[in-house]
Amino acid sequence: MIIVNTGNGKGKTTAAIGQVVRALGHNLKVCIIQLFKSSEFYGEQNILRNLEGLDFFYFAKEHPYFNHNLSLNVVLEQCLEALDKIREILKDNKKYDLIVLEEFNVALRDKFIDVNIFLKLIEELSCNSNIIVTGRGAPTQLIEVADLVTEMKEVKHPYSVGAKVQKGIEY
Amino acid sequence: MIIVNTGNGKGKTTAAIGQVVRALGHNLKVCIIQLFKSSEFYGEQNILRNLEGLDFFYFAKEHPYFNHNLSLNVVLEQCLEALDKIREILKDNKKYDLIVLEEFNVALRDKFIDVNIFLKLIEELSCNSNIIVTGRGAPTQLIEVADLVTEMKEVKHPYSVGAKVQKGIEY
Numbered sequence: 001m002i003i004v005n006t007g008n009g010k011g012k013t014t015a016a017i018g019q020v021v022r023a024l025g026h027n028l029k030v031c032i033i034q035l036f037k038s039s040e041f042y043g044e045q046n047i048l049r050n051l052e053g054l055d056f057f058y059f060a061k062e063h064p065y066f067n068h069n070l071s072l073n074v075v076l077e078q079c080l081e082a083l084d085k086i087r088e089i090l091k092d093n094k095k096y097d098l099i100v101l102e103e104f105n106v107a108l109r110d111k112f113i114d115v116n117i118f119l120k121l122i123e124e125l126s127c128n129s130n131i132i133v134t135g136r137g138a139p140t141q142l143i144e145v146a147d148l149v150t151e152m153k154e155v156k157h158p159y160s161v162g163a164k165v166q167k168g169i170e171y
Numbered sequence: 172m173i174i175v176n177t178g179n180g181k182g183k184t185t186a187a188i189g190q191v192v193r194a195l196g197h198n199l200k201v202c203i204i205q206l207f208k209s210s211e212f213y214g215e216q217n218i219l220r221n222l223e224g225l226d227f228f229y230f231a232k233e234h235p236y237f238n239h240n241l242s243l244n245v246v247l248e249q250c251l252e253a254l255d256k257i258r259e260i261l262k263d264n265k266k267y268d269l270i271v272l273e274e275f276n277v278a279l280r281d282k283f284i285d286v287n288i289f290l291k292l293i294e295e296l297s298c299n300s301n302i303i304v305t306g307r308g309a310p311t312q313l314i315e316v317a318d319l320v321t322e323m324k325e326v327k328h329p330y331s332v333g334a335k336v337q338k339g340i341e342y
Contacts, residue, residue, distance in 0.1 A: 001329065001340070005182060009321040010174075014189025015182035018215065021192060022185065023339035025214030043196030044189065047222065097339055130340060147334070149326035150180040156320040158172065163318070168194035168268055169172070169301060 105135030276306030
């Protein structure tokens with residue numbers, strides 16, 4: 001099954017993390033491939049790296065939107081490394097019950113990853129595993145092939161009235 | 172801060188669980204008070220009960236929608252016990268950084284919990300803690316007082332085409 005968490009609201013990543021915890025609680029094998037998230041920053045990373053049954057990979061820790069000095073070519077290369085990791089999983093025939101592709105929607109939206117190449121890979125992956133793809137701006141082609149799509153829709157957000165990001169909530 | 176996860180889509184509970192894991196990863200103190208979820212069923216419960224810094228309480232394990240033999244009065248009483256747990260937290264001045272009130276929106280919608288009593292309690296709770304209230308059908312009064320509201324909106328769901336619930340995904 002291919003699952004997509006998208007939309008402008010909160011909960012895309014945390015819902016995927018909750019899903020990972022749910023799957024691990026049933027002793028399933030889980031893999032997270034994460035883009036655009038510094039490994040020292042997010043609280044969940046401290047817990048997840050100690051859980052059994054979970055393989056956790058990071059690529060392209062920063063997005064050019066937040067670091068304007070970042071070379072687009074470097075980000076592009078790092079995203080291609082993430083795709084290579086997916087190919088490696090397919091080649092090794094490594095059995096994961098659940099594979100979370102964190103923020104890949106953003107990489108697709110920003111053309112760091114080609115949508116057709118990606119769709120081919122995840123259709124193949126989804127023969128053996130459930131796949132969750134997160135991030136705002138999921139491309140229409142992905143929504144078309146997905147089985148379960150949720151839009152996390154912002155109804156009200158304190159950022160809009162000037163609130164600051166909070167440890168344990170936003171990161 | 173009062174946070175609400177509502178809507179007809181997937182991800183309300185899993186996003187709260189992800190939030191719990193994020194907070195615990197920063198060594199914050201977390202409490203979950205859960206309604207309408209059998210403690211033997213959901214995978215995340217097996218992981219969460221072993222994490223340090225988390226207190227986990229269950230009340231009203233079944234909802235009458237899923238068990239028609241259930242007495243409404245019994246459910247009502249169990250929901251009132253859940254409110255008493257909140258009062259106990261307030262009285263003991265127990266410091267939680269994050270309190271998750273799982274499926275309380277459903278209890279409010281179905282009148283097992285009075286919305287005015289609930290709002291008074293969580294406004295008091297939110298002086299010391301971030302609060303997340305989950306469940307479909309969040310009442311308008313709760314949305315009004317909340318700081319952050321996300322609607323998990325179903326764009327596409329395999330149930331609608333007859334798919335079965337899957338271990339590690341739905342539970």
